[in-house]
Amino acid sequence: MTAPTIVFDLDGTLVDTHPDLIGTLSWLLEAEGLDPVDLEQAKSLIGHGMKPMIEKALKLQGRGLVQDEIEEVYGRYVVAYRQRIARDSRPFPGIVEALDIFAAEGMTLAVCTNKLHALAVQLLEELGLASRFAAITGQDTFAVRKPHPDHLLLTIKQAGGDPERAIMVGDSEPDIRAAQAAKVPVIAFSGGYTAIPLIDMAPTLILDHYDGLPQAVRNLLAQGGTR
Numbered sequence: 001m002t003a004p005t006i007v008f009d010l011d012g013t014l015v016d017t018h019p020d021l022i023g024t025l026s027w028l029l030e031a032e033g034l035d036p037v038d039l040e041q042a043k044s045l046i047g048h049g050m051k052p053m054i055e056k057a058l059k060l061q062g063r064g065l066v067q068d069e070i071e072e073v074y075g076r077y078v079v080a081y082r083q084r085i086a087r088d089s090r091p092f093p094g095i096v097e098a099l100d101i102f103a104a105e106g107m108t109l110a111v112c113t114n115k116l117h118a119l120a121v122q123l124l125e126e127l128g129l130a131s132r133f134a135a136i137t138g139q140d141t142f143a144v145r146k147p148h149p150d151h152l153l154l155t156i157k158q159a160g161g162d163p164e165r166a167i168m169v170g171d172s173e174p175d176i177r178a179a180q181a182a183k184v185p186v187i188a189f190s191g192g193y194t195a196i197p198l199i200d201m202a203p204t205l206i207l208d209h210y211d212g213l214p215q216a217v218r219n220l221l222a223q224g225g226t227r
């Protein structure tokens with residue numbers, strides 16, 4: 001039987017990236033002569049990719065941008081973010097231990113993120129985690145991104161896995177919607193950055209701490225074909 005594949009979202013799920021994502025956003029807003037956005041509000045903008053986050057943050061501060069301006073501001077953001085991508089961003093408590101357990105139990109691990117692929121790889125390399133994953137895919141890896149189910153399904157395929165024996169772990173709407181559309185069970189982590197209450201999206205289960213993740217995964221797998 002194919003080894004189970006556990007697919008992780010990155011921002012707000014594997015790594016608490018908000019200090020560097022929002023730190024760079026604050027720098028950008030200041031450079032534009034705008035006020036910073038409130039931290040909790042800014043966190044809830046993470047999950048659909050950096051360009052939508054920047055656009056929404058600027059709009060909240062009264063600045064609507066035309067397409068050319070968006071591209072220009074986004075380009076500056078990416079250059080600045082790359083330089084501090086892992087300065088303060090750290091894996092969430094308990095997640096590295098859970099990854100160790102999954103690897104020891106022979107499971108395949110993958111990352112499916114709406115970050116740009118190169119930035120996802122850079123972040124995971126700087127944190128010494130990249131080699132644990134059989135596949136790392138970003139918003140620009142395929143023609144579609146989360147919440148499109150194919151982003152998840154193609155990630156599972158790239159990792160050599162089977163959607164019938166896969167589980168998604170994520171923190172926000174794109175993860176939960178992608179998994180539900182792909183008919184893959186989804187564990188939602190409450191320590192991330194969701195804009196919508198997790199309970200309203202009816203994930204398979206909600207976890208407040210990763211101590212419980214290995215057992216939660218074993219239980220779901222024991223329930224048979226996960227689809």
Ligand SMILES: O=C(O)COP(=O)(O)O
Nearest residue numbers: 010011047048049113114
């Ligand atoms: O960069 C983002 O907005 C989202 O990234 P995520 O898919 O890893 O949460």
Ligand SMILES: [Mg+2]
Nearest residue numbers: 009011012171
């Ligand atoms: Mg996320």
